[in-house]
Amino acid sequence: MSIKISFQNVTKTYFFAGQNSFNALQSLNLDIEDGEFITVVGPSGCGKSTAMNIAAGLTTPSSGQVLVDNVPVKGPGPERGVIFQQYALFPWLTVRENVEFGLKIARHPKMERRRIADRFIGLVGLTDFADALPKTLSGGMKQRCAIARAYAVNPKILLMDEPFGALDALTRVQLQDQLLATWEAERRTVMFITHDVDEAVYLASRVVVMAARPGRLHKIVPVDLPYPRTEEMRLSPEFSNLRNEVWRSVYHPATA
Numbered sequence: 001m002s003i004k005i006s007f008q009n010v011t012k013t014y015f016f017a018g019q020n021s022f023n024a025l026q027s028l029n030l031d032i033e034d035g036e037f038i039t040v041v042g043p044s045g046c047g048k049s050t051a052m053n054i055a056a057g058l059t060t061p062s063s064g065q066v067l068v069d070n071v072p073v074k075g076p077g078p079e080r081g082v083i084f085q086q087y088a089l090f091p092w093l094t095v096r097e098n099v100e101f102g103l104k105i106a107r108h109p110k111m112e113r114r115r116i117a118d119r120f121i122g123l124v125g126l127t128d129f130a131d132a133l134p135k136t137l138s139g140g141m142k143q144r145c146a147i148a149r150a151y152a153v154n155p156k157i158l159l160m161d162e163p164f165g166a167l168d169a170l171t172r173v174q175l176q177d178q179l180l181a182t183w184e185a186e187r188r189t190v191m192f193i194t195h196d197v198d199e200a201v202y203l204a205s206r207v208v209v210m211a212a213r214p215g216r217l218h219k220i221v222p223v224d225l226p227y228p229r230t231e232e233m234r235l236s237p238e239f240s241n242l243r244n245e246v247w248r249s250v251y252h253p254a255t256a
């Protein structure tokens, strides 16, 4: 397996008035393999979003670098799709037009745009709503649309910052399964931030646990459950052990 994303000694320090400074992220070293699904958990303020924003090219590190395919990240790029908690859809465009948007910018011919968009709209279960405007959709449906739009432009990497954070528990579970089904079909590399320990274990092949003050890598927990993940697995003793291990690492880092 080749390394897709490599955090190399990445530090982010914020400076404030006077001479105060704050280490949001300290010396993060992390390699993410091509096609891997990793989740990132940790207490509020431990630098999860900072790390992801640096990989997305939205924030510059104070020192160190992130490599994508061995090339240093200098800014955002089409090979990295970013999905935030707030689904940033264009309100005046339909679901299909939203999903087609990036393809239009990339000058894909009309028929091809439609074919690609309809495929991903189908994968996220929105076929019946392809002509609907975002304001007529529920939060979960909007987020499905945002995922379809991110996938449609074929980014090799998906950076997802608490994408299901605003959703109710049932929708969340459904979207986790849909995301995994799409990931298994496409095998993009995924870095997924969450506060939900169950979600972190259910989705990932490795859970990256971070600690705060300063923000840093605390522990990596491998998840040796096979894919596809199933509802039954959530109830298994193996899942429960992993969840407990991640939970202890997040909330009692001194002892786990």
Ligand SMILES: Nc1ncnc2c1ncn2[C@@H]1O[C@H](COP(=O)(O)OP(=O)(O)OP(=O)(O)O)[C@@H](O)[C@H]1O
Binding pocket: 014, 022, 023, 024, 042, 043, 044, 045, 046, 047, 048, 049, 050, 051, 215
């Ligand atoms: N632009 C900024 N200026 C100053 N401090 C910042 C800035 N952005 C983030 N920080 C600080 O850096 C630290 C890490 O923030 P970050 O958003 O990466 O944490 P997080 O782990 O994603 O938190 P949460 O889980 O609450 O979203 C926080 O203490 C935050 O206050």
